[in-house]
Amino acid sequence: MDCLFCQIIAKKLPAKLVFESDSIIAFPDINPSARVHILIVPKKHIIGLQDLKKEDGELLSEIFEVVNELVTRYNLKDNLYRVVVNGGKAQHVSHIHFHLLGGELKKFV
Numbered sequence: 001m002d003c004l005f006c007q008i009i010a011k012k013l014p015a016k017l018v019f020e021s022d023s024i025i026a027f028p029d030i031n032p033s034a035r036v037h038i039l040i041v042p043k044k045h046i047i048g049l050q051d052l053k054k055e056d057g058e059l060l061s062e063i064f065e066v067v068n069e070l071v072t073r074y075n076l077k078d079n080l081y082r083v084v085v086n087g088g089k090a091q092h093v094s095h096i097h098f099h100l101l102g103g104e105l106k107k108f109v
C-alpha cells in the first residue's frame with residue numbers, strides 16, 4: 001500500500017520503534033516539535049478521526065493505554081505533555097496517528 005505509515009508498520013521503511021503490539025506501533029517523530037515527540041499509530045489503516053467507527057473503541061482505549069505507558073516511561077507526569085491528532089488540511093500523513101508531545105514544546109504541531 002502506498003502509505004508511509006503502512007510501510008513503517010510492514011518494516012519496509014525504517015523507524016526506531018519504542019512500542020509494538022499486534023494492533024499498535026509507536027516511534028519518534030522524524031521532525032520533533034518537543035523534547036519527547038512520539039507518534040502512536042494503529043496498524044489498521046484508518047485515514048483520520050472522521051473515519052473512526054464504534055467498533056474501533058477498543059483500539060482507541062489501547063492507544064491511550066500506550067500513551068499512559070509512554071508518559072510514565074518518559075517521566076512526563078510531573079512535566080507537561082499533550083496528545084494531538086491533526087485532521088483535514090492540518091494532517092499530512094493520511095493514516096491516523098496520535099502525537100505525544102512532552103517536555104519543552106518547541107512549536108505547536
Ligand code: AMP
Nearest residue numbers: 004015028029030031086090091092093
Ligand atoms: P501530521 O501533520 O499530523 O500528519 O503529522 C505527520 C508527522 O509525521 C509529522 O510530524 C512528520 O514529522 C512525521 N513523519 C513524517 N515521516 C516520518 C517518518 N518517516 N518517521 C517518523 N516521523 C515521520
Ligand code: ZN
Nearest residue numbers: 003006045095
Ligand atoms: Zn496506512
